[in-house]
Amino acid sequence: MLKLINLILITSDRKHCSISFVLVGVVYTYICLVNALFMKNIDIKSLEEKFQKKIDADIKIEPNDWMPDNYRATLIRQISQHAHSEIVGMLPEGNWITRAPNLRRKAVLLAKVQDEAGHGLYLYCATETLGADREETIDDLHSGKAKYSSIFNYPTLSWADMGAIGWLVDGAAIMNQVPLCRCSYGPYARAMVRVCKEESFHQRQGFEIMTKLASGTKEQKEMAQDALNRFWWPSLMMFGPSDADSKHTDQSMKWKIKRHTNDELRQQFVDITVPQAEMIGLTIPDNDLKWNESTKSYTYGAINWDEFWQVVGGNGPCNKERVDARRKAKEDGKWVVEAAMAFANKRSAKKSA
Numbered sequence: 001m002l003k004l005i006n007l008i009l010i011t012s013d014r015k016h017c018s019i020s021f022v023l024v025g026v027v028y029t030y031i032c033l034v035n036a037l038f039m040k041n042i043d044i045k046s047l048e049e050k051f052q053k054k055i056d057a058d059i060k061i062e063p064n065d066w067m068p069d070n071y072r073a074t075l076i077r078q079i080s081q082h083a084h085s086e087i088v089g090m091l092p093e094g095n096w097i098t099r100a101p102n103l104r105r106k107a108v109l110l111a112k113v114q115d116e117a118g119h120g121l122y123l124y125c126a127t128e129t130l131g132a133d134r135e136e137t138i139d140d141l142h143s144g145k146a147k148y149s150s151i152f153n154y155p156t157l158s159w160a161d162m163g164a165i166g167w168l169v170d171g172a173a174i175m176n177q178v179p180l181c182r183c184s185y186g187p188y189a190r191a192m193v194r195v196c197k198e199e200s201f202h203q204r205q206g207f208e209i210m211t212k213l214a215s216g217t218k219e220q221k222e223m224a225q226d227a228l229n230r231f232w233w234p235s236l237m238m239f240g241p242s243d244a245d246s247k248h249t250d251q252s253m254k255w256k257i258k259r260h261t262n263d264e265l266r267q268q269f270v271d272i273t274v275p276q277a278e279m280i281g282l283t284i285p286d287n288d289l290k291w292n293e294s295t296k297s298y299t300y301g302a303i304n305w306d307e308f309w310q311v312v313g314g315n316g317p318c319n320k321e322r323v324d325a326r327r328k329a330k331e332d333g334k335w336v337v338e339a340a341m342a343f344a345n346k347r348s349a350k351k352s353a
């Protein structure tokens with residue numbers, strides 16, 4: 001660079017000399033910028049390599065560790081969708097608390113719905129460890145920007161639906177969430193351990209309701225069969241699109257956020273659930289369902305993916321009702337937040353006085 005400046009000084013008159021200096025300055029700044037960008041890319045590449053090595057060695061990623069931006073964004077999307085699902089998932093069952101057939105059933109259902117609220121709270125906390133703002137996350141649900149599980153956009157028409165939700169929906173949730181206990185992101189994995197313990201209680205209470213109804217009067221058995229008919233296919237859809245259409249699976253598996261593909265988990269769910277239905281004398285509503293001796297698993301009929309994408313896109317039977325209920329809950333609960341804040345402020349003012 002100095003040689004170049006010297007050459008300009010020797011060979012140029014005053015006017016050309018200053019133009020040349022400007023040009024040299026521009027070229028120099030450009031070279032510096034390209035260099036900085038190149039170095040930054042090398043730095044990020046080596047950080048990414050170190051990060052992937054940790055993942056490959058099954059070392060958990062913790063909130064203060066370096067992580068690629070897309071890993072963070074994928075987790076915020078998945079965990080917040082999961083949190084919203086727990087909270088919206090309280091609505092279809094909450095609808096039956098006042099109509100439970102006896103005190104025992106009412107107490108159990110109440111406890112289950114409270115558990116879902118707890119799951120939502122752990123999961124919102126997990127998104128906060130990634131830098132997400134809880135209020136913004138919840139606003140995204142209320143504005144329709146954020147997704148939540150498609151299953152909760154179906155109505156609960158009879159008491160047997162409480163059985164079907166516990167048995168099938170919590171059953172599918174466990175199938176999907178047990179592997180999440182080994183997710184590479186520490187706070188999510190740890191939250192899932194407790195969530196799965198509670199979900200397995202939920203699954204058993206649902207199966208118990210179905211067993212009782214299926215062995216009850218003709219009307220009760222019909223009610224149980226009707227609930228199974230309506231919840232079977234939406235439960236299979238809970239696992240997400242088929243692997244061919246799942247845009248996140250490949251990367252999420254490399255990062256060990258997901259440990260199995262959507263289709264693998266769906267198949268495991270079918271294989272476990274079909275014998276349970278047979279055991280209680282109910283029929284899975286699928287004419288193409290048959291045991292495949294060579295794969296030692298069930299082949300099942302075609303899933304209506306058009307229905308799935310309609311529901312995910314906001315056009316399911318209850319999408320509007322669900323989001324409206326959550327918005328109303330926020331509005332109605334404003335005074336509680338204000339009272340809690342006033343109390344907290346008063347207490348901290350007292351402490352500092």
Ligand code: FAQ
Pocket residue numbers: 077078081082083085086089090116147148149150151165169170173176237238239240241245246247248249252258262312
């Ligand atoms: N509903 O590329 P993929 C429960 C979206 S909790 C709506 O395959 P990914 C407890 C997906 O977000 C139930 N949207 O995505 C309970 C993505 O959206 P984008 C919830 C869905 O993430 C029981 C796009 O489609 N559980 O039930 C659904 O790799 C009883 C492409 O999909 C969890 O959230 C769906 N079913 O795999 C409560 C578990 N499936 O990016 C009350 C954690 C996919 O285009 C009562 N989540 N999408 O905006 C996961 O394991 C994954 O996120 C999957 C989807 C497997 C759900």
